[in-house]
Structure formats: structure tokens, C-alpha cells
Amino acid sequence: MSAVKVIFCISLVIIFYSYFGYGILVFFLVGCKKLFFKRKLLSEDSFQPLVALIIPAYNEEDFISAKIKNTLELDYPRQKLSVIFVTDGSTDGTPGIIRKFPFFTLLHMPERKGKLAAMNRAMEIVTEPVVVFCDANNLLNKECIKEIAKHYADPSVGGVAGEKKIYVQDNNTLSSSEGLYWQYESLLKKLDSELYSVVGAAGELLSIRTSLYEAIPENTIIEDFVLSLHVCLKGYIIRYEPNAYATETSSLSVKDEQERKVRISAGAFQAMAMLKPLFNVFRYPMLSFQFISHRVLRWTLSPVCLILVFLSNSLLVIYSESIWFRLLFFLQITFYVLAIAGWNLAAGRTKNRLLQIPYYFVFMNLAVFMGLFRIITKKQSVVWQKVNRQKMA
Numbered sequence: 543m544s545a546v547k548v549i550f551c552i553s554l555v556i557i558f559y560s561y562f563g564y565g566i567l568v569f570f571l572v573g574c575k576k577l578f579f580k581r582k583l584l585s586e587d588s589f590q591p592l593v594a595l596i597i598p599a600y601n602e603e604d605f606i607s608a609k610i611k612n613t614l615e616l617d618y619p620r621q622k623l624s625v626i627f628v629t630d631g632s633t634d635g636t637p638g639i640i641r642k643f644p645f646f647t648l649l650h651m652p653e654r655k656g657k658l659a660a661m662n663r664a665m666e667i668v669t670e671p672v673v674v675f676c677d678a679n680n681l682l683n684k685e686c687i688k689e690i691a692k693h694y695a696d697p698s699v700g701g702v703a704g705e706k707k708i709y710v711q712d713n714n715t716l717s718s719s720e721g722l723y724w725q726y727e728s729l730l731k732k733l734d735s736e737l738y739s740v741v742g743a744a745g746e747l748l749s750i751r752t753s754l755y756e757a758i759p760e761n762t763i764i765e766d767f768v769l770s771l772h773v774c775l776k777g778y779i780i781r782y783e784p785n786a787y788a789t790e791t792s793s794l795s796v797k798d799e800q801e802r803k804v805r806i807s808a809g810a811f812q813a814m815a816m817l818k819p820l821f822n823v824f825r826y827p828m829l830s831f832q833f834i835s836h837r838v839l840r841w842t843l844s845p846v847c848l849i850l851v852f853l854s855n856s857l858l859v860i861y862s863e864s865i866w867f868r869l870l871f872f873l874q875i876t877f878y879v880l881a882i883a884g885w886n887l888a889a890g891r892t893k894n895r896l897l898q899i900p901y902y903f904v905f906m907n908l909a910v911f912m913g914l915f916r917i918i919t920k921k922q923s924v925v926w927q928k929v930n931r932q933k934m935a
Contacts, residue, residue, distance in 0.1 A: 546861075550854035553847035560839040567835075568733040575737065589695040592670040593687055594624045594752070598660040599678035603634040609678050610643060618687040620645075624670055627678075628660035657745075658765040662757045674749040675766070680790035682747065689786040690749045700754050700778025701770055703731060703740045704747030705787040723902055728784065730836060735782035738828045741836050743770040743780055747788040754778065762816070763809030763922060771817055774829055796885070803906060807913025808922040810841040845907040878904065 555563075595613070599606060613625055626647045629637045631654020640648050649664060661675060672694055676682060690702045705728050734740050745766030754773050762768050770780050823830040852874055858867040877900050884901025916922040 546854045546857050549850055550858060553850040553854065556839065556843050556847045557851065559835070560844040564835040564839075565730055565733065568730070568737055568832075572733055572736045586695040587688075587692050589692050590619060590622055590688065591672050591691055591694055592622050592624070593618065593691055594626060594668045594670040594673045595687070596626045596628065596661060596664045596668070596673060596675050597678050598628045598630075598657045598664075598675075599632065599636055599640075600629070600654065600657075601632050601634045601636060602678045603636050603639065605679055606636050606639050608681065610640065610646075612681045614643075614645070615684055616682065616687050617684040618691070623687060624668075626664045626667070628664050630654050630660050630663070655760060658758070658762055659760045661765065662760065665752075665755055665757070668752055671752055672749060673752050673755065674747070675745060676747050676788055677745065677790070680746050680788040683785075683787055683789075686747070686786040686788075689783050693781045693783065694751065696781075698779055699781050700773040700776065701743065701748065701750035701780040702786070703735075703743035703770065703780055703782050704749070705731075705782075705784045706744045706746045707787050707789045709789055709791045722898065723906075731782045732784060734832055734836065735780070738832060739774055739779035740782045741771065741774075741780075741829070741832045742767040746790065747786060751778075758816075763812050764806060767809070768813050768816055771813075771820065771833070775817075775819060775826075800905070800909065800912075803909035804912045804916065805922060807841070807909045808916040809913070810837070810910075811914055811917045814838065814841065841910060845910045848907055881905075 595616075597609070597613070599609075602609065616623065624647065625645065626649060627640045629640065629648065629650045631652065632650070637648060637650045640646055647667070649660075649667075665673070672691060674687060674690060686704065690704060693699045693702045706724050708724050731740050743766055745764075748766050748770060750769070750773055754776060756769070756772050758765065758768055758772065774780060817833075820826060820830055820833045823834075826833075855867060855871045855874060858864070859871045880897050881900040881904040884897030885905070887897060887901075913922070
């Protein structure tokens with residue numbers, strides 16, 4: 543049974559490191575960096591370059607007026623901010639509503655090719671040195687552009703990742719679970735940025751230098767992640783700015799959220815193939831360490847290790863008399879029972895703090911296997927199928 547014990551221990555260590563150990567290690571490394579290297583960030587609050595804000599919008603008639611109002615309220619000099627809406631493929635009243643506002647540039651064509659194609663098309667007319675991408679279904683804080691722009695005073699900064707916030711509905715497990723996940727992810731992004739660079743920015747709020755934009759293949763599924771890491775591969779860093787944030791609601795149903803997570807997981811496998819140079823730890827020592835620890839392990843080994851831990855633990859319960867293996871197996875069973883209960887509550891849009899963590903954890907890992915299946919069978923479309931979302935109060 544020694545081999546089974548080894549499998550159990552290694553799998554347990556990988557799971558712990560992927561979700562907790564890496565964060566603890568980076569926290570320690572950042573502390574050491576601040577102690578021994580007193581380097582001041584070169585961001586300047588007064589630095590306000592010309593900025594282009596690009597907003598792809600597909601059939602957002604119900605929300606676009608709120609988005610327009612939010613955009614007009616951004617606290618950035620009007621003469622320095624260019625706003626471009628891309629409504630390719632929209633069949634509702636979205637383009638017509640945007641046309642009423644002469645301050646905006648509207649790009650529209652009947653054919654829908656996906657978000658990345660819309661971004662590529664908009665970038666063809668951008669002349670500003672800094673570009674910010676955000677989604678049409680979220681709201682930005684007023685200081686957002688100003689907080690992002692200040693980082694470009696540092697020539698080593700190639701991009702800035704804003705924070706994604708989930709508007710948490712009362713008595714809703716789905717929105718609360720996703721909100722907790724993004725709070726933890728935001729903490730890791732902050733630590734990654736302080737250590738070296740953010741490894742993959744969320745497309746809800748992403749900025750890069752226009753000169754570094756690369757028209758990546760239009761079949762890219764998670765274009766924001768690939769685009770931001772391409773900036774890093776060119777020798778620049780991505781900063782994290784928590785005072786620039788985009789707020790959106792969670793998916794309306796478990797089915798809608800599952801579709802979103804599976805798509806992201808499928809895109810993760812595609813992205814790893816597209817970003818093969820990042821596995822070269824000799825060429826990109828710090829970036830590779832962050833990429834593998836923060837991203838790759840969660841997308842590859844960790845979900846498999848969850849299965850291995852359960853199976854090896856069950857064998858150890860049968861063939862070993864150690865009370866510790868029995869206790870760990872009991873805890874695993876309890877955790878998955880709570881996850882199933884949380885799933886049922888989420889399906890009924892009911893909130894329970896005790897159940898939301900195990901539910902969302904299992905939910906994410908199941909999505910990895912489903913995403914892998916879609917990539918293997920080539921059934922994942924690059925065109926995002928819009929899901930129903932909660933309404934903001």
C-alpha cells in the first residue's frame with residue numbers, strides 16, 4: 543500500500559498548493575521583496591494620456607442605456623477619452639440607442655464573428671497610446687480610467703488589469719459563491735502584481751498599450767487571457783489596479799453559469815497550447831512560476847488529483863487501520879455531500895453561506911473536465927452564447 547500512500551500524499555499536496563499554498567508562498571515572497579527591495583512604483587496620479595475605451599456589445603438593448611450613462615459619468619477629461627462601441631451582429635435596438643450619442647463612435651455590421659473579431663476591428667481605428675476594453679453588461683466606477691492610466695507613467699508596464707466585482711443578490715447562492723471566488727482571485731492578482739506581474743487579466747476590464755496589441759487568431763476562446771500574457775511575453779508586465787473595477791451580476795441560473803465556466807475551461811486548454819513559451823522556466827523564470835502555479839495546476843493536475851485523493855483514500859480506509867485516513871475520508875464525503883446540497887440550493891436560487899464554498903469548488907472542477915471534452919471533440923464555439931444574468935437592484 544506504500545504506492546497508494548504516495549499517490550494520496552502527492553495529490554493532496556498538489557491540491558493544497560494550487561488553491562492555498564501558492565497564495566501563502568507569494569504572500570511571503572512579496573513580504574521579503576518589500577523588506578529587502580525598496581522600489582517605488584512609478585505610477586503618477588497626474589499622468590493622463592489619450593485613452594480609447596472599446597466596448598463590444600451584442601444585443602444589449604435592455605442594459606445599454608445604463609452602460610451609456612455610466613460611460614458618460616467616467617471621471618476622465620472628455621477630450622482625452624475616445625469611446626468606441628462595436629455592435630456586430632446585434633439584431634435588437636442596441637445600435638440605434640448608441641447612435642443617439644454623438645460623443646461615441648459606433649462600429650456595426652450585420653455579421654457576428656465574436657468578441658475578439660469586434661476588438662480587432664475596433665483596434666484598426668485606434669490612434670490613442672492606451673486602450674481599455676470592457677464589457678457592455680458591466681458598470682465601471684467613475685475613477686476607473688484615471689486609476690488605470692496612471693500606471694502607464696512606468697515604461698515597464700504594458701497593461702493594467704482592473705478588478706472584477708460580482709453584484710451579490712440577497713438569498714442567492716450562485717451570485718454569492720461567484721463573489722467569494724472573485725474576492726479570492728483579486729487577492730491573488732494583487733499579490734502576483736506586487737511580486738512581478740498579473741498572469742492573465744479578465745476581459746471585463748483590461749487595458750494595454752496600443753503599440754503592444756496583437757491581433758491573435760479569431761478562434762481564440764478566452765482572448766483576454768491570451769492577449770494579456772502576450773504582452774508579458776514581449777517583456778512587459780501587467781499591473782493590477784483594485785481601484786478600477788467593473789461590476790456585473792452573476793448568471794441567472796446554474797445552467798447558464800455552467801455554460802460560462804465550461805467555455806472558460808475549454809479556452810484554458812486552448813490557451814496553454816497557444817502560450818507554450820511560458821512553460822520555459824529558464825527563459826521566463828518568474829512569469830513561468832506564476833503561470834504554472836496560479837493557472838496551469840488548477841486547469842490540469844488539481845481536478846485529477848481530487849479524484850486520485852478520493853480513490854486512494856478509499857483504498858487506504860479498507861487496507862489501513864490508521865484513524866487519520868478514516869477521518870480524511872469522512873471529511874471528503876461530508877464535503878461532497880455539502881457540495882451537492884449547495885448545488886440544489888443554487889438551482890433554486892437560495893443562499894446558504896455554509897454550502898456555497900464546497901458547491902462552487904466542485905462546480906469549477908467539474909467544468910474543467912467538461913471543457914477538456916469540448917476541446918477534444920472540437921465542440922466549443924468561439925462565439926459566446928449570451929446567458930441570462932441577474933438584474934441589478
